[in-house]
Amino acid sequence: MFMMLLALSAVARAWGGVLVYAAGDVAQCKSDPQKSAAAQTAKMIPPEAMVFVVGDTTYPLADRATLESCYTPTWGQFRSRTYAVPGNHDYVDGSPKDFLDYFGARVPQRTWFRAKVGDWWVIGLDSNLSGAALDEQQSWLDAQLQEIAGDGQCVLAMWHHPVFSTGLHRKDGGRMRPAWAALEKAGADLVLNGHEHFYESFGPKDALGNADPTGMREIIAGTGGAHLFDLSVVRGAKSFARVHGLLELHLEKDHYEYAFRTLEGRVRDSGSSQCRRVSLSGQKDSVAR
Numbered sequence: 001m002f003m004m005l006l007a008l009s010a011v012a013r014a015w016g017g018v019l020v021y022a023a024g025d026v027a028q029c030k031s032d033p034q035k036s037a038a039a040q041t042a043k044m045i046p047p048e049a050m051v052f053v054v055g056d057t058t059y060p061l062a063d064r065a066t067l068e069s070c071y072t073p074t075w076g077q078f079r080s081r082t083y084a085v086p087g088n089h090d091y092v093d094g095s096p097k098d099f100l101d102y103f104g105a106r107v108p109q110r111t112w113f114r115a116k117v118g119d120w121w122v123i124g125l126d127s128n129l130s131g132a133a134l135d136e137q138q139s140w141l142d143a144q145l146q147e148i149a150g151d152g153q154c155v156l157a158m159w160h161h162p163v164f165s166t167g168l169h170r171k172d173g174g175r176m177r178p179a180w181a182a183l184e185k186a187g188a189d190l191v192l193n194g195h196e197h198f199y200e201s202f203g204p205k206d207a208l209g210n211a212d213p214t215g216m217r218e219i220i221a222g223t224g225g226a227h228l229f230d231l232s233v234v235r236g237a238k239s240f241a242r243v244h245g246l247l248e249l250h251l252e253k254d255h256y257e258y259a260f261r262t263l264e265g266r267v268r269d270s271g272s273s274q275c276r277r278v279s280l281s282g283q284k285d286s287v288a289r
Contacts, residue, residue, distance in 0.1 A: 005067050017252035018118035021045045023162060023224030023245075024054035024087060024194020029070035037244050038074040038225030040263050044246050045153050050117060051078040052249075054194040055127075055160030057086025057099065059226055062090040064098045071102075074225070079103065085124040087160035087194060096126075112137050119253040120154045123183070127161040127176050138178050145186040154251065154275035155188035160221050162193035162200075164209060164231040166240065167266065169196055181207040184216045187277040189256060192247070194222040197230040199241040199260050201269055219258065221247040239269035254278040 008245035027038040043049060047192065053075070058066045067076075075082075082103065085104035090099040096111050123144065129137055148155075163180045172195060184207040199222075204215035222230070223245050232240050245262035255278075259270040 003197060012164075012229065017250055017276050018120070019046070019049045020052055020117075020249040020251060021049045021052060022052035022158075022192055022247040022249060023221045025056045025059075025197050025226040026053060026224035027057060027070040027074050028059040028226045029074075033070050033073040036070070037263075038070070038226060041223075041225050041244055041246055042077065044072045044263070044283065045078060046280055049081075051075070051082040052158055052192060053082055053084035053224070054158050054192050054221065055059075055085055056089040056194060056222075056226065057087070057102075059089060061092050062086075062099050062102075062199060063092045064102065067098065069101045081121040083113075083115060083117070083122060083124060083158075085159050086128060088128055091128055094193050095189070096128075105232065112140060113199055117156075118251050120251045122154055123155065123157040125157060125159040125176070125179055127159040127173060128174065134175060138182070141179055141182055145182060149186065152278050154254070154256065155183070155186070155217055155277060156190045156192065156251070156256075157183050158192040161195045162218060163191075164202055164218050164236070165193075165220060166200060166234045166237050167196040167198065167220075167230050168233060169230065170234065180209075180216075188216055189214060189273065189275050189277075190249075190258075191218045193218065193220045196220050197222045197226055197228045197242075198232065199223050199239070199243070199245065199247070199268065199272070200237045201239045201258075201260070202236070204273075215277070216276070219247060221245075221260065240241075241268040243268070 004160045029036045058070045086096045113124045141150040163173040200220040206212040206215045255274045257272040
């Protein structure tokens with residue numbers, strides 16, 4: 001009995017943070033939404049989980065009618081516990097208004113945000129911006145990172161177009177390199193993306209994108225339910241899978257664990273890491289003593 005209690009205690013500690021399921025490129029309904037792949041991935045999400053959507057909520061466009069007819073019957077049931085960032089298909093006639101109106105209070109009336117989820121800071125960015133709007137977002141990000149500097153909290157960022165990818169769209173996220181560099185320098189831990197209709201993870205990278213075991217990790221999960229037409233065409237990924245499924249994250253106070261789970265329940269990729277800013281904060285405390 002004593003050993004059983006120890007085992008249960010260990011499980012409780014291991015699952016003490018926030019459970020998150022994440023993906024982008026979600027809802028594509030040819031007819032009945034309940035027969036769509038989005039309906040199948042929705043069944044994977046447990047009642048206690050938060051949901052992160054990394055863009056392209058519906059296809060072909062996320063206008064209000066398509067959101068209501070295709071997203072609402074599938075992933076819409078999680079809307080009250082969803083954080084979402086827009087993809088290119090979430091802009092209708094050049095505007096994300098329908099996307100912002102649909103997701104409501106979880107997403108403020110602009111397409112970037114910072115929110116506290118458990119012990120983590122979650123930073124959502126809009127990779128569709130350019131020019132002055134992109135500069136404004138970058139200035140906002142720099143200010144946010146300065147504001148939370150030294151607090152020792154873990155940081156996750158998410159946007160649609162990946163900076164690094166082996167896919168056909170591997171150059172689409174180039175405008176987000178300054179955001180990547182700022183986050184990496186600030187000690188952020190994870191960047192989540194979609195856009196490529198596959199799953200892909202990378203080893204940690206530094207501000208320039210070079211492999212660095214103490215750097216920041218990027219994970220692409222464009223596998224929420226839309227058609228899987230994209231291909232990996234160059235080398236460099238830690239793991240690659242062209243199947244529908246979801247990224248499962250356990251966001252603990254000082255570390256994270258991740259696993260990519262397919263519709264069939266198979267784990268195709270997994271890993272864990274200590275939070276970088278927690279380590280830096282601990283080092284500073286030790287020096288101060």
